[in-house]
Amino acid sequence: MPELRVGEPVRVSLADLSSHAKTVWRELPQRSVVWLTGDLGSGKTAFVAAITRVAGAEAARSPTYALIHEYQAPDGLVAHVDCYRLRSPEEALDLDLLALAAGARLTLIEWPERAGAFAPPPDLHLRFAHADDSDCRLLERIV
Numbered sequence: 558m559p560e561l562r563v564g565e566p567v568r569v570s571l572a573d574l575s576s577h578a579k580t581v582w583r584e585l586p587q588r589s590v591v592w593l594t595g596d597l598g599s600g601k602t603a604f605v606a607a608i609t610r611v612a613g614a615e616a617a618r619s620p621t622y623a624l625i626h627e628y629q630a631p632d633g634l635v636a637h638v639d640c641y642r643l644r645s646p647e648e649a650l651d652l653d654l655l656a657l658a659a660g661a662r663l664t665l666i667e668w669p670e671r672a673g674a675f676a677p678p679p680d681l682h683l684r685f686a687h688a689d690d691s692d693c694r695l696l697e698r699i700v
Contacts, residue, residue, distance in 0.1 A: 561683070566697040568688055574600060577696065578607035581681065582663065587633065590658050590677045592669040592699075595685030600694040601667045604685070605637050608665060624652060633662025640666065646673025 561567060561577065569577065581591065593601040606617040612635050614628035624642065628635040636657050643649055649672035658664040658677045669676040682699035 561696060561698040563698050563700070566684075566686065566695045568690075568693050569696045570693050571603065574604050574694070574696075575607045575611070578604060579611045582608055582611045585663060585680055587662055588658060588664075589680040590664045590666065592676070592679040592682040593665060593667045593685065594670065594682070594699075596687060599685035599687055600696070601685050602639075604683070605665050605667070608663065609635055609637075612663075625657065627661075630662065634660065636661040636664040638664065638666045640668040640671040640676070643668075643671040646671065646675055649673065649675035 585591070593604060595601055602617065609615065609617040609628045609630070612628070612630035612632065614630035614635055617628060617637055618626060624639055626637045628637070638652065638654065638657070640649065654666070654672060654675060655677050664677070666672070666676055679700050684697045684699055686695040688695050
């Protein structure tokens with residue numbers, strides 16, 4: 558599995574996503590926040606599903622209707638937030654993302670830029686992009 562370095566996109570398979578999820582789950586401390594950015598269908602939710610599997614929680618669902626899903630894992634809560642449907646950053650106030658992150662083992666936020674200043678700062682920021690091969694993605698560590 559290629560190591561993720563800041564500013565160096567790497568080509569990853571779906572299996573690699575699981576390996577990276579395992580690394581993130583094991584290495585980030587309690588109450589960490591991970592921002593997941595990238596185009597629609599670039600692997601953000603697949604990465605969240607990999608995290609919940611590694612954490613021993615139920616399989617993650619795409620937050621089509623609910624903006625927040627919470628998954629109880631043996632080591633603590635995994636919070637998954639999808640801000641895609643926010644029309645303005647002020648709508649994120651109702652989500653109280655700071656309180657959510659304070660009570661979770663790990664908080665994963667898709668489309669954090671739509672929450673603006675109301676998104677808690679990331680401990681890790683991953684950017685996903687489509688690759689030429691439909692079974693692979695480009696994954697880049699931003700922070």
